[in-house]
Amino acid sequence: MKKSIGPKTLVYPTPAWCIGTYDENGKANAMLVAWGGICCSNPICVTISLRKATYSYGNVIERGAYTINIPSEEQAAVADYLGIASGKKVDKFKESGLTPVKSELVDAPYIEEFPVILECKVLHSFELGLHTQFIGEVLDIKVEETVMDEKGMPDIKKVNPVTYSPDAGNYYGIGRELGRAYKIGKEIAKKS
């Protein structure tokens, strides 16, 4: 039996991404976002949504770029810090001990300590209401060698990324493997 809980910003899974930007003076900032996702395969784009009130919003408008930095499980606390503090008041990189690295491809810094980072150039922005949605083309992905598989691709079980759950507001890791896409459903397809 299903019960209605009304409209809420609740879906599973949601990300916990740290968005790297520069302000107009070149100060690096990083902010935690949970509203976003892949939105196009060609050009390859990942969207994030930001409120105008955030420091990062002005930075993305100013620089037309951002990086998506994917924290590993052991970085959940520092990622949360990046969602608590504001770049308007503090230097979050300095306070957290994280290292900003200037991207050579886009006008934004990425986080040296995080295992997987995407360098994104803004192609579009859409005013949706409280949030502005930015569509960022992924120009490159950089991955720590230690979290790569034998083919040189990232391995989710080595990356150990964080997911955010909007129900009670907790972070979670990734669990057990359930099977391969385009494979585990084939038995049902064959019955047809």
Added chain:
Amino acid sequence: MKKSIGPKTLVYPTPAWCIGTYDENGKANAMLVAWGGICCSNPICVTISLRKATYSYGNVIERGAYTINIPSEEQAAVADYLGIASGKKVDKFKESGLTPVKSELVDAPYIEEFPVILECKVLHSFELGLHTQFIGEVLDIKVEETVMDEKGMPDIKKVNPVTYSPDAGNYYGIGRELGRAYKIGKEIAKKS
């Protein structure tokens, strides 16, 4: 040491959502998508991206609505089936044994057997390239009582949602709790 792997449609986590739609004749369809995410808090909107070549694309254009149906771990195989088969050729609800329920709020069916469903009305669509992005306002969320916590909200550890990993193309469950948002980062904030 980070290595460049080039631009790819790869980020963690990505969803595994089954999108419910009606075609012009009222036939219910469901399709698996991994490109999407929450994109606005007011109005509350969740975006999905579809290729024009899909059956669901025409349905969303025709009806201006979709449901997001979140599979539980034990539904990974049937969700995968919904990503393999095409509604152009088969009746996926009939073949899979899933039950379409007509939403009373939007012109789309939801999947009775799935634990959490969102009913979405299309507010905008954006042509991004290979994919068209739909911005759907969430009019309601319906949740199985068995996956609710004592406050009547969904509990992620009871829902056991599926996440899709674009690296090797596998599905995963949700893992261990890492801590509470706006809390586990406070120790770092205090040091400032």
